[in-house]
Amino acid sequence: MADPMKIRATVAGDATEVKVLMSHEMETGQRKDAQGKTIPAWFIQSVTAAWNGKTVLSAQWGPAISKNPFLSFKFEGGAKGDKVKVTWIDNKGETRTDEATIG
Amino acid sequence: MSSTMRAAVAAVVLACTAPIVLAQGxxxxxxxxxxxxxxxxxxxxxxxxxxxxxxxxxxxPKNVSLEQCDLGQGPGVVRGAYAHLPRYFADTDKVQDAESRLVTCMVTLQGFKEEDAKKNPFSAPGRHSDMEALTSYVAAESKGMKLNAPLAHPKEREAFELGDYLFHRRAGPHDYSCSTCHAESGKRIRLQELPALTDPGEAQKVFTTWPAYRVSQGSVRTMQHRLYDCYWQMRHPQLDFASDTATALMVYMAKFANGGEVHAPALKR
Structure with missing residues (x-):
């Protein structure tokens, strides 16, 4: 199973700032290994973030995103103690969901 | 030509000559x-x-955790341990850095064979290294503390002397030593500044940033890896992981870096 994400969520005025670190290889499918064989593409395709069950961010990602990606975004609303849940799905169908409490 | 135009032309000319000086900065x-x-x-x-x-x-093999590992501050104390390494350990009668000490704990506590504990110190694409992760954790537990590697024990002095010798000894097909690149301020490889590691001001800033996540390698790299890579770049014989040679060089560098705040694991190019 994929390694856990690191999620930090803090209230900033009337918005909440969320910072997410994900652990993923993010292979583009363009690279070759030492034997000259193409390393198959393997990257996160979809990212969603939900605040108390309501989707606040939905993104489609491609191979141009870096390895071990860092995502930072803000959404309106959110209070201390609320839950933020982030989910990613990659092109192999692997998925990972982690939750953080807004601080 | 209006005076404003002239001023603009003068500014352009200035701008053309200035970058040569400014570029690096x-x-x-x-x-x-x-x-x-x-x-x-x-x-x-x-x-x-x-x-x-x-x-x-x-x-x-013994199915135990590392929680009783003694990193120099007593069994199980991780907090602040990295800021006091490398140091002398009585049980092994050796000066050890964080990584060689982790090897010791994996052998004595967990029952790993030494060669197994040392087998995978540096990760490669598709292959994680437990050592990189463990060292990151241990180093992070000293974040913000001042580096204070001891240099009182005779073995520590001995390691320092050996490190001093190795740091300055030119060898290999390029006739390089560590000091070729790291004993003078203002040197660079391409855009990478090379710190003068014998200058406390510079050593304090960089020595305390390892282990670090290297963006170009997509992985955390440790001080052992930095030294291994420097040896490779100098075309010296391969530096063995967790060897006394590596520790001696660290003891030598730590003397100048002492007093610097631990920022590890940092983020680098």
């Missing part, structure tokens, strides 16, 4: 800004988390 400033921006999203935190899990998980 502004590039380094740019890199500094880039580092600042990425600091809060340092992927090394993923290594720290994995390292903490490895530290606490029961592993090895």
């Amino acid at each position: 502004s590039t380094e400033k740019g890199i500094e800004q880039y580092r600042q921006a990425l600091k809060e999203g340092n992927p090394a935190e993923l290594w720290e988390a994995r390292g903490e899990d490895l530290w606490k998980r029961k592993r090895g």
Whole structure:
């Protein structure tokens, strides 16, 4: 199973700032290994973030995103103690969901 | 030509000559800004988390965790340990750094064979290294503390002398020594500044940043790896992981870096 994400969520005025670190290889499918064989593409395709069950961010990602990606975004609303849940799905169908409490 | 036009022309001419002087400074400033921006999203935190899990998980033939490992501050004390390494350990009668000490704990506590504990110190694409994760965790537990590697024990003095000798001894097909690159301020390889490691001001800033996440390698790299890579770059014989040679060089460098704040695991190019 994929390694856990690191999620930090803090209230900033009337918005909440969320910072997410994900652990993923993010292979583009363009690279070759030492034997000259193409390393198959393997990257996160979809990212969603939900605040108390309501989707606040939905993104489609491609191979141009870096390895071990860092995502930072803000959404309106959110209070201390609320839950933020982030989910990613990659092109192999692997998925990972982690939750953080807004601080 | 109006006076404003003339002033503009003069400004353009100035701008053309100035970059030669400014280029280096502004590039380094740019890199500094880039580092600042990425600091809060340092992927090394993923290594720290994995390292903490490895530290606490029961592993090895004896199926025990590393929680009783003595990193110099007593069994089980991780907090602040990295800031006081390398140092002399009575049980092994050796001066050890964080990584060679972790090897010792994996052998004595968890029952790993020494060659197994040392087998995978540096990760490669598709292959994690437990050592990189564990070292990240241990180093992070000293964040913000001042480096204070001891140099009182005769063995520590001995290691320092050996490190001093190795640091300055030119060898290999390129006739290089560590000091060729790292004993003078203002040197660079391409855009990478080379710190003068015998200058406390510079050593304090960089020695304390390892282990670090290297963006170009997509992984955390440790001080052992930095030395291994320097040896490779100098075309010296391969530096063995957790060897006395590596530790001696660290003891030597730590003397100048002492007093610097631990920023590890940092984020680097």
